[in-house]
Amino acid sequence: MRRKFSILPIALIAFFYLLLNWYVISGLEIYSSNPLLSLGCWLLVALVTLSLIYSIRRVSSRGMGTFFKVATHAFLILFTAELIFSITLLVGDIYRLFRGHPRNLHWVEFASFLFILTVFIFIYGMVRGKYAYRAIKHTLYFDDLPDSFDGFTITQISDVHAGSFNNPKAIQRGIDLIKEQKSDLFVFTGDLVNNKATEILPWMSYFSQIRAPYGQFSILGNHDYGDYVKWESEEKKQANLRDLKTRHAEMGYHLLLDEHVDIYKNAEKIVLAGVENWGLGFGERGDLQKALRNTKAGDFKVLLSHDPSHWESEVKSYPSKIQLTLSGHTHGMQFGLEAFGIKWSPVKYRYPHWAGIKKENGRYLNVNRGFGFLGFSGRIGIWPEITVIELKKKV
Known part of the structure; x- marks a missing residue:
C-alpha cells in the first residue's frame, strides 16, 4: 500500500x-x-x-x-x-x-x-576550528588498580572520519600532538571512515606513525560498517568491511571485535576489551559477554565501546565490574560552548553525557569529542580532542 x-x-x-x-x-x-x-x-x-x-x-x-x-x-x-x-x-x-x-x-x-x-x-x-587539536588530560583514581599500573597512561582518539579530511599538514599536526603524549597505550574508539574503506588510504601513512610501548588497539564505530551508502550487493558491503579491518592491521592497530587482551606489566595485568558497535538507534551489534569471556570479576577492566549509550544501557551496571569505558560517537555535535563554566551543545538532548568524564556506580566513562568531523565541515566551540588518561592507585 x-x-x-x-x-x-x-x-x-x-x-x-x-x-x-x-x-x-x-x-x-x-x-x-x-x-x-x-x-x-x-x-x-x-x-x-x-x-x-x-x-x-x-x-x-x-x-x-x-x-x-x-x-x-x-x-x-x-x-x-x-x-x-x-x-x-x-x-x-x-x-x-x-x-x-x-x-x-x-x-x-x-x-x-x-x-x-x-x-x-x-x-x-x-x-581552522576543525583542525584545532587539543590534548585533554584526566587523572583517575581506583582502589583496585594493580600496583604496577599506578601512573599508566592511555591516549585515546575517536571518530577520525578520514573521508572528510582535506588538509595533510593539519592532520600531521594532530598526529604529532598524539605522539608528544608518549603514553603507554594508544586506543582508537571507532569510525575510522565515513562509509568506505578506501577513504583511509590517503591517510594511512599518518595514522601508522602512532606507536605506544604496550600497543595500539582499535574498535569499529557505526560508520565503519557501510550502513549509510547503497551497495551493489551485500557481498560488496561485506568486502568493504573486510578491507577496512585489513587497514587497521596494516596501520599497526589490533582491532578488538567482541574480544579482550591482557596487558601485562611486572607480572600484573589489566584487561583491555573491545566490542563491535553497540548504540541505541545505531545498531546493537556488540556482545559484551563474549568480549569478557574468561575474565574474572576481580580483574581491572578497560572497555572500548564506540557509543556512550552502551555504557548507560548495559556497562555501568554489568555484573562484572568494568572500571573504565572509553567512547566517542557524539562529536559534541561539532557545535557548542565550553567556556566560562558553561558546557553546552545541542547533542545533550540526545546524549545526556556527551563529552568528558562521568562517574557512576564506581565506574568511569570518558566520551572523546572526536578527532575528525562529519556532515558540517567544521567545528565551532567543540574542538577536536586527543584524550590522555592517567590511571592512579587510590591510597
Whole structure:
C-alpha cells in the first residue's frame, strides 16, 4: 500500500522560511529605502535555497560532491545568521512596541553585527576550528588498580572520519600532538571512515606513525560498517568491511571485535576489551559477554565501546565490574560552548553525557569529542580532542 504524502509539513516549513527572510530583509530596509537592496537580498536567498534543493535532488546520482557541500554549508550559514539576526531584532521590536518608539537604527546595527559575527564564526570553524587539536588530560583514581599500573597512561582518539579530511599538514599536526603524549597505550574508539574503506588510504601513512610501548588497539564505530551508502550487493558491503579491518592491521592497530587482551606489566595485568558497535538507534551489534569471556570479576577492566549509550544501557551496571569505558560517537555535535563554566551543545538532548568524564556506580566513562568531523565541515566551540588518561592507585 502506497503511503499517502502530506504536503502540510513542507508548506509550514516553507512559510516559516519565507517569513524569516521577510522579517530579516524588513529590518535591513532601515539602512536604505532603495528597492534594489530588498531585491538583492531576495535574489541571494533564492540562489542559496535553489542551490540547496538542486544539490539534494541529485545526491542519488552524483553523490555528496563539492557542489553539495558548498550548497549545504552556504544554506546552513545563511539560515543560522538570519535566525540570530531575527531573534535579536524581535527583542528590539517587542521593546519598541511597548514603548511606542519607531524601529531603532542602533538596534538593527547590533543585530547586523551579530549576523556578520555568526558568518565569521562559521568560516573560522570550517577553516581552522576543525583542525584545532587539543590534548585533554584526566587523572583517575581506583582502589583496585594493580600496583604496577599506578601512573599508566592511555591516549585515546575517536571518530577520525578520514573521508572528510582535506588538509595533510593539519592532520600531521594532530598526529604529532598524539605522539608528544608518549603514553603507554594508544586506543582508537571507532569510525575510522565515513562509509568506505578506501577513504583511509590517503591517510594511512599518518595514522601508522602512532606507536605506544604496550600497543595500539582499535574498535569499529557505526560508520565503519557501510550502513549509510547503497551497495551493489551485500557481498560488496561485506568486502568493504573486510578491507577496512585489513587497514587497521596494516596501520599497526589490533582491532578488538567482541574480544579482550591482557596487558601485562611486572607480572600484573589489566584487561583491555573491545566490542563491535553497540548504540541505541545505531545498531546493537556488540556482545559484551563474549568480549569478557574468561575474565574474572576481580580483574581491572578497560572497555572500548564506540557509543556512550552502551555504557548507560548495559556497562555501568554489568555484573562484572568494568572500571573504565572509553567512547566517542557524539562529536559534541561539532557545535557548542565550553567556556566560562558553561558546557553546552545541542547533542545533550540526545546524549545526556556527551563529552568528558562521568562517574557512576564506581565506574568511569570518558566520551572523546572526536578527532575528525562529519556532515558540517567544521567545528565551532567543540574542538577536536586527543584524550590522555592517567590511571592512579587510590591510597
